[in-house]
Amino acid sequence: xxxxxxxxxxxxxLRCLPGIGPKSAQRMAFxxxxxxKTNGLVLARTLEEALTTIGRCKxxxxxxxxxxxxxxxxxxxDSSLLxxxxxxxxxxxxxxxNCYQGLYFVLMGHLSPIDGIGPNELGLTDLMALLTNSNxxxxxxxxxxxxxxxxxxxxxxxxxxxxxxxxxxxxxxIPMGGELDYIDSNTLARALKGRLEVTE
Amino acid sequence: xxxxxxxxxxxxxLRCLPGIGPKSAQRMAFxxxxxxKTNGLVLARTLEEALTTIGRCKxxxxxxxxxxxxxxxxxxxDSSLLxxxxxxxxxxxxxxxNCYQGLYFVLMGHLSPIDGIGPNELGLTDLMALLTNSNxxxxxxxxxxxxxxxxxxxxxxxxxxxxxxxxxxxxxxIPMGGELDYIDSNTLARALKGRLEVTE
Numbered sequence: 001x002x003x004x005x006x007x008x009x010x011x012x013x014l015r016c017l018p019g020i021g022p023k024s025a026q027r028m029a030f031x032x033x034x035x036x037k038t039n040g041l042v043l044a045r046t047l048e049e050a051l052t053t054i055g056r057c058k059x060x061x062x063x064x065x066x067x068x069x070x071x072x073x074x075x076x077x078d079s080s081l082l083x084x085x086x087x088x089x090x091x092x093x094x095x096x097x098n099c100y101q102g103l104y105f106v107l108m109g110h111l112s113p114i115d116g117i118g119p120n121e122l123g124l125t126d127l128m129a130l131l132t133n134s135n136x137x138x139x140x141x142x143x144x145x146x147x148x149x150x151x152x153x154x155x156x157x158x159x160x161x162x163x164x165x166x167x168x169x170x171x172x173x174i175p176m177g178g179e180l181d182y183i184d185s186n187t188l189a190r191a192l193k194g195r196l197e198v199t200e
Numbered sequence: 201x202x203x204x205x206x207x208x209x210x211x212x213x214l215r216c217l218p219g220i221g222p223k224s225a226q227r228m229a230f231x232x233x234x235x236x237k238t239n240g241l242v243l244a245r246t247l248e249e250a251l252t253t254i255g256r257c258k259x260x261x262x263x264x265x266x267x268x269x270x271x272x273x274x275x276x277x278d279s280s281l282l283x284x285x286x287x288x289x290x291x292x293x294x295x296x297x298n299c300y301q302g303l304y305f306v307l308m309g310h311l312s313p314i315d316g317i318g319p320n321e322l323g324l325t326d327l328m329a330l331l332t333n334s335n336x337x338x339x340x341x342x343x344x345x346x347x348x349x350x351x352x353x354x355x356x357x358x359x360x361x362x363x364x365x366x367x368x369x370x371x372x373x374i375p376m377g378g379e380l381d382y383i384d385s386n387t388l389a390r391a392l393k394g395r396l397e398v399t400e
Contacts (some may be wrong), residue, residue: 010250
């Protein structure tokens with residue numbers, strides 16, 4: 001074929017990365033071989049170390065090489081607030097707003113019976129135990145506004161409310177910088193329904 | 201910050217890949233941690249092996265873990281034809297046409313005095329030695345039709361011709377499937393200039 005066996009192996013291995021097809025993988029392989037050797041070796045070693053060391057935070061289920069992630073072990077965070085998100089990437093997005101000081105709980109997915117993902121796979125037993133054994137007074141449901149995310153939020157609300165913990169859902173509405181004219185009617189309907197009184 | 205130290209290291213390491221910015225690197229890291237552990241470890245090991253083992257073919261300068269690449273050591277290839285290309289990726293592109301059975305010589309770049317890339321960096325001494333010590337009767341210049349690629353082809357033609365080796369350049373012209381109406385006039389001018397007589 002066009003490559004030696006080892007180059008072909010490298011190209012195939014690179015294709016495990018999300019969004020990388022055969023052409024990008026070839027480009028990456030040649031790039032690494034030509035001018036990225038040092039960085040490539042750092043990547044190889046970091047990847048090996050990360051994948052063998054990093055597990056889950058015992059409390060919030062996010063990725064962490066420690067038993068408790070830096071967020072859960074930070075005494076400055078408000079432990080009375082718990083934000084439930086689908087993925088660790090959602091934590092990053094929320095942290096970047098600089099508007100939230102509470103803790104998180106990561107479902108690592110959403111309810112999807114067709115894929116065999118039920119309450120157990122999302123760690124809801126852990127979540128319930130957490131709500132019982134801590135001083136959490138509000139749970140913010142921040143799953144995605146997709147069909148599955150909505151269903152998951154609905155299910156969560158139903159099991160959280162009996163615990164006497166306030167349960168809120170992040171607001172639906174018009175995204176900042178959008179134009180009403182171009183916003184889908186579903187979103188606009190939600191924005192109208194969720195209108196707030198204008199106070200000073 | 202938003203990540204543990206090791207996750208941040210992994211994200212930074214992934215950014216050494218071409219075309220991968222901070223967002224894609226984060227996506228890749230989380231993906232590998234969540235569902236790509238096995239493949240990720242294969243990638244880490246293959247990358248390490250490839251980057252420490254793969255060097256250059258002694259004859260054509262392409263990447264290879266052997267002294268001679270599979271192409272150069274294949275007795276079925278026509279050793280009287282030599283195609284000069286800029287990168288190993290160009291070999292793949294030409295091989296995919298299934299129209300060429302000769303050997304290759306890889307410059308690993310093009311002449312670019314501003315970046316300090318002169319004849320020595322492109323291995324032209326090796327190329328000259330190859331032309332002297334083998335039965336090559338035609339050299340096909342297949343550098344890119346860019347300013348630098350053209351300059352390189354011109355330079356190569358000037359040093360190859362005195363060796364009494366036929367020196368050809370791949371044809372300029374209209375790409376298949378294009379529309380004359382939309383082709384730049386430079387290309388169209390070249391297509392006219394390079395017209396061939398229609399024979400049966």
